[in-house]
Amino acid sequence: MNPDPMPDVPGSKARARRVAADVAQQAEDELSALARAFREGEEAAFDRLQAQVRERLYRLAYRLTGNTEDALDVVQDALVKVYRGVEAWNERSAFYSWLYRVTANLAIDRLRRRAKVREVRRQLRQHQPGTSPDPVPELVERRQIEHDLRRLREAVESLPAAQRAIVVLRHYEGLSLREIAEVRGCALGTVKSTLHQAFHNLRRAMEGAVREAREHGRA
Amino acid sequence: MVEPEAERAGCGALEPDLVCYHYGELQAPARAALERHLQECAGCRSRLAEIRASAAALDRLPLVLPSAEQWRRFEQGLEQRLAPLRAERAARRARPAAAPAERTRGPAATAPTAPRRAWARWLVRVAAAALIAALGVTIGVLLARNRAQQAQIAGLLHEVAEARLERGDLRGAASALDMLMVLAPELDRTARLKREALERLGADSPAAQLYLQARRAAEPEQARVQLAELLYRFPEHPLAEEAFRALLQRGAPSPRPLEVALLQPLDTVAKPLPGADRTAHYREEIAKLARLAAGAPPRVRAYALLRAARLADEQLGDGALAAARYREVLAAAADGPIRALAERRLAELGAR
Numbered sequence: 001m002n003p004d005p006m007p008d009v010p011g012s013k014a015r016a017r018r019v020a021a022d023v024a025q026q027a028e029d030e031l032s033a034l035a036r037a038f039r040e041g042e043e044a045a046f047d048r049l050q051a052q053v054r055e056r057l058y059r060l061a062y063r064l065t066g067n068t069e070d071a072l073d074v075v076q077d078a079l080v081k082v083y084r085g086v087e088a089w090n091e092r093s094a095f096y097s098w099l100y101r102v103t104a105n106l107a108i109d110r111l112r113r114r115a116k117v118r119e120v121r122r123q124l125r126q127h128q129p130g131t132s133p134d135p136v137p138e139l140v141e142r143r144q145i146e147h148d149l150r151r152l153r154e155a156v157e158s159l160p161a162a163q164r165a166i167v168v169l170r171h172y173e174g175l176s177l178r179e180i181a182e183v184r185g186c187a188l189g190t191v192k193s194t195l196h197q198a199f200h201n202l203r204r205a206m207e208g209a210v211r212e213a214r215e216h217g218r219a
Numbered sequence: 220m221v222e223p224e225a226e227r228a229g230c231g232a233l234e235p236d237l238v239c240y241h242y243g244e245l246q247a248p249a250r251a252a253l254e255r256h257l258q259e260c261a262g263c264r265s266r267l268a269e270i271r272a273s274a275a276a277l278d279r280l281p282l283v284l285p286s287a288e289q290w291r292r293f294e295q296g297l298e299q300r301l302a303p304l305r306a307e308r309a310a311r312r313a314r315p316a317a318a319p320a321e322r323t324r325g326p327a328a329t330a331p332t333a334p335r336r337a338w339a340r341w342l343v344r345v346a347a348a349a350l351i352a353a354l355g356v357t358i359g360v361l362l363a364r365n366r367a368q369q370a371q372i373a374g375l376l377h378e379v380a381e382a383r384l385e386r387g388d389l390r391g392a393a394s395a396l397d398m399l400m401v402l403a404p405e406l407d408r409t410a411r412l413k414r415e416a417l418e419r420l421g422a423d424s425p426a427a428q429l430y431l432q433a434r435r436a437a438e439p440e441q442a443r444v445q446l447a448e449l450l451y452r453f454p455e456h457p458l459a460e461e462a463f464r465a466l467l468q469r470g471a472p473s474p475r476p477l478e479v480a481l482l483q484p485l486d487t488v489a490k491p492l493p494g495a496d497r498t499a500h501y502r503e504e505i506a507k508l509a510r511l512a513a514g515a516p517p518r519v520r521a522y523a524l525l526r527a528a529r530l531a532d533e534q535l536g537d538g539a540l541a542a543a544r545y546r547e548v549l550a551a552a553a554d555g556p557i558r559a560l561a562e563r564r565l566a567e568l569g570a571r
């Protein structure tokens with residue numbers, strides 16, 4: 001993998017950002033217009049809106065929750081919430097930003113709830129003997145990759161919800177730290193330090209995984 | 220001893236900046252300072268490398284998209300949750316709107332326009348044909364002379380209905396059930412099959428909710444709005460055709476009971492008589508649908524045009540005619556599944 005896929009050419013990057021911002025603005029305006037039409041009684045506007053945003057929201061929810069079922073549930077919850085609450089949308093923020101915030105917060109709530117359940121399960125598992133299947137030679141390499149990916153996923157899943165949220169919003173969603181502060185409703189400084197904490201924990205979790213894999217290989 | 224200690228403390232404070240730097244979020248002065256520091260400090264360089272490795276690892280985590288089936292279930296679930304909200308909203312909006320609607324009704328409603336009258340005549344013929352076709356079979360069942368004979372036929376029909384349900388042939392199952400309900404309406408097996416068929420036909424779907432709202436509507440205009448909404452939003456639902464048929468009725472639309480509509484579907488397009496020229500027949504039907512579309516309200520127009528396009532496409536297999544018809548659909552339907560259907564089919568026709 002190319003470690004630095006986007007070389008820092010100041011002009012081109014700024015231009016790309018501007019174009020992306022224009023496109024995003026256009027899409028936001030369009031969604032806001034649909035939301036307005038829906039609020040004023042045009043039922044079909046909601047269906048159009050729903051069809052336009054659901055995949056984007058799904059990506060966000062998937063990265064936050066880490067699985068398809070939860071992500072789809074979160075998107076559905078968000079859409080129902082927005083359907084119910086469209087009258088309360090005050091247009092102080094663009095419609096999509098509102099919807100996005102609702103989705104992110106619902107996903108984070110779910111993540112928090114699930115983290116508690118997982119912690120209990122993990123404690124239960126520690127008291128049981130491990131069951132690792134016998135390695136089949138030709139599958140070892142594939143299994144190793146799957147193993148790494150699983151550990152990586154576990155590392156991400158082991159992050160506290162607030163840290164994971166910021167990693168997802170910055171890394172996968174490409175939001176600026178300032179935008180993240182807006183979405184999460186917290187200070188810019190908090191976003192920065194939380195992002196740093198997240199990377200710190202991620203690295204530790206993955207180091208642990210590597211060490212464990214090595215010991216496992218030797219045993 | 221003092222130098223490395225001080226440097227370590229300073230580097231620790233730089234750590235949050237390293238992540239920001241990686242994501243291009245460091246402003247000019249801090250950025251330049253960090254870059255200078257990075258040239259001198261191997262420790263920070265390796266920490267930056269670790270951050271980059273972690274970020275690259277994050278890129279390796281796959282994004283699993285839902286299958287079409289999962290999206291379908293998502294939509295169903297969403298619609299189920301929205302249905303009561305939609306009804307509530309519609310009721311809320313209908314109340315204040317009722318008074319002005321009352322005032323504007325009058326000459327326009329009492330003197331139907333020419334196209335509307337044409338719809339009605341055409342419809343009466345179509346409905347009559349369908350009814351006779353259905354009755355023909357039903358009468359056959361009724362003609363069974365005695366109870367033994369009836370029981371025999373009922374047993375056979377149960378088998379047929381069950382097999383068709385299993386195959387997913389809901390229409391076929393419905394027509395067998397239709398006869399069973401005449402023959403043996405009280406039998407548990409019939410009741411169970413009927414329930415199952417109704418469920419599979421979507422008797423509790425959002426489309427059915429709209430249909431029921433139209434049936435319960437106090438004002439004909441309200442019913443027309445719900446029915447138009449139904450066929451515009453769910454053009455492929457069996458009730459869409461029923462809604463279309465009801466909309467074409469002279470005066471107030473009077474949709475049949477939901478169960479009847481689902482289990483005894485009527486088609487607005489007549490089948491060609493045996494021995495007739497199929498092509499000429501369907502061309503005629505397409506032309507009629509287009510004429511009706513011209514006088515219909517926008518949503519109904521979109522549905523009628525889609526119906527015409529599909530006849531050209533599926534019954535005549537005429538790619539050029541179908542494409543021209545689908546383009547008309549695009550002009551009539553600004554959004555929704557009708558537009559999506561036309562777009563998809565046009566793309567497929569163009570690809571060939």
Ligand SMILES: [Zn+2]
Nearest residue numbers: 230260262263
């Ligand atoms: Zn340093």
